[in-house]
Amino acid sequence: IVKTEQLYEGKAKKVFATNDPDLVIVDYKDDATAFNGEKKGTIVGKGAINNKMTNYMFKLLEKEGIPTHLVEEISDRETIVKKVEIVPLEVIVRNVAAGSFSKKLGIEEGTKLKQPTLEFSYKCDELGDPFINKYYALGLGLATEEEIEDITKYAFKVNEFMLGFFKNIGIDLIDFKIEFGRFHGKILLADEISPDTCRFWDSKTHEKLDKDRFRRDMGGVEEAYHEMIKRVMGE
Ligand code: C5P
Structure with a gap:
């Protein structure tokens, strides 16, 4: 899977296209916002923590019969997910x-x-x-x-x-x-x-x-x- 152009940048994540039309890569940022973006800041290490915790929970939830978009964690901050x-x-x-x-x-x-x-x-x-x-x-x-x-x-x-x-x-x-x-x-x-x-x-x-x-x-x-x-x- 090859990362191509950025599709979207949200408050806490960026999403990149890949060479597979069914897959995208999410890239978790350390940026933090609250109150609909009025308050802004950085939480150092947050991107990697949220990436890891999400994937850990999604794997457990899959086992419980809840389908998720998770495909594969590829780095500290990046995960391949189904393009929903x-x-x-x-x-x-x-x-x-x-x-x-x-x-x-x-x-x-x-x-x-x-x-x-x-x-x-x-x-x-x-x-x-x-x-x-x-x-x-x-x-x-x-x-x-x-x-x-x-x-x-x-x-x-x-x-x-x-x-x-x-x-x-x-x-x-x-x-x-x-x-x-x-x-x-x-x-x-x-x-x-x-x-x-x-x-x-x-x-x-x-x-x-x-x-x-x-x-x-x-x-x-x-x-x-x-x-x-x-x-x-x-x-
Ligand atoms: O602010 P409120 O009490 O409605 O938030 C309920 C839960 O939803 C909290 O766990 C909060 O972190 C989460 N939430 C969120 N994103 C939002 C609003 C709430 O993750 N935009």
């Missing part, structure tokens, strides 16, 4: 109240939910990724009924698996965001699973080990990312 058409939905699953959920509903951060929740945002930078429901997604033609069904089923299955996986390494999985793509008519888990896209709290100390340290200027950002990759991969 991203479904423009941010799929957020929550186990514990935090972030926008706490703010919107006036529920203290850290309040355990009676059951996991699922929500959709319409992926659109200009609009600031507005909250929508399934009927909006269908009405706007963002996905079909069958696709939404698959996405919902996979999202809860990802949560179920990850809750147990992280519990085993002393981490409470508070919430996370995932994205899906279409590949030859099938829905695949795409994008990433990393401290950029999940809330990870130490089970004992409740210390935050994720991007909230950057969003909220808490310090110890790099240390938190390193701690998470160490626990996940046992290095």
